[in-house]
Amino acid sequence: MSALITVLVLFLGLLCCLNILLTVGVVKRLREHGELLAKQGGASESNVPVGLAVGEFSAITLDGELIERDDLPDDSVVAFFMHDCLPCQEKVPRFMEFARSLPRGREQTFVLVAEDDGGEREFAEALAPVARVVVTNGMGPVAGAFKVSTFPTMLRVARDELGQVRVSANSVDLDRPADAVL
Numbered sequence: 001m002s003a004l005i006t007v008l009v010l011f012l013g014l015l016c017c018l019n020i021l022l023t024v025g026v027v028k029r030l031r032e033h034g035e036l037l038a039k040q041g042g043a044s045e046s047n048v049p050v051g052l053a054v055g056e057f058s059a060i061t062l063d064g065e066l067i068e069r070d071d072l073p074d075d076s077v078v079a080f081f082m083h084d085c086l087p088c089q090e091k092v093p094r095f096m097e098f099a100r101s102l103p104r105g106r107e108q109t110f111v112l113v114a115e116d117d118g119g120e121r122e123f124a125e126a127l128a129p130v131a132r133v134v135v136t137n138g139m140g141p142v143a144g145a146f147k148v149s150t151f152p153t154m155l156r157v158a159r160d161e162l163g164q165v166r167v168s169a170n171s172v173d174l175d176r177p178a179d180a181v182l
Contacts, residue, residue: 046153048146052167054157055145059112059134062124067132069145069165072157073108077172079131080143080153082114083123088152092127094174095154099130106131112142114151 058068072078079095081088099109109131113124115138124135136142139149146155146167156169 046148046155046170047150048148048153048155048167048170050167050170052147054165054167055147057142057145059136059140059142061132061134062128063132065132067110067134072110072165073104074158075108075168076157077102077109078146078155078157079109079111079172080114080146080148080151081111081123081127082116082151083120084116085151091152091154091174092123096127096130098172098174110134112136112140114138114140114143 054069054072056069058066061067077099081092083089099105102108106129111124111127111131111133113120113127113133113135115135120135124133127133134142143149146153153170154172154174155167156172157165158168160166
């Protein structure tokens, strides 16, 4: 009987070791996958469809200005960032350079920074010189008006022939001069 118990204990021990090895392998693959996603810097295009009619919204900017959908001028760039999102952090310096080169500058740029843990205020204030910036709790109604669900998302909006504000492009090439893009 003791030989059977010994064999059973050895079998269970080997099974546990195999389980640990497989778990370590899975964790390693998940880390590699996460690093690859982080290196990509997010999708080049958002999940927001071109032609989407932007919903009604109103928000208060860091400067205390009320901004609504109809306040967005033609060919505006609208960006959605989260301060603790690595791809967002990587894109913000290029985005700021791009925004500075827009013909109408700050008037033509609108940024939403999603609030999540209180550290977003400094991040948002850094963007304020080049854009009208709104900080919202989580995704908030502004992101809902644009149907945004991922960060970073950068869009262009323009009015259609009926005056409706629509998404005209669901990606912004930050490496091209602003006047070549808009």
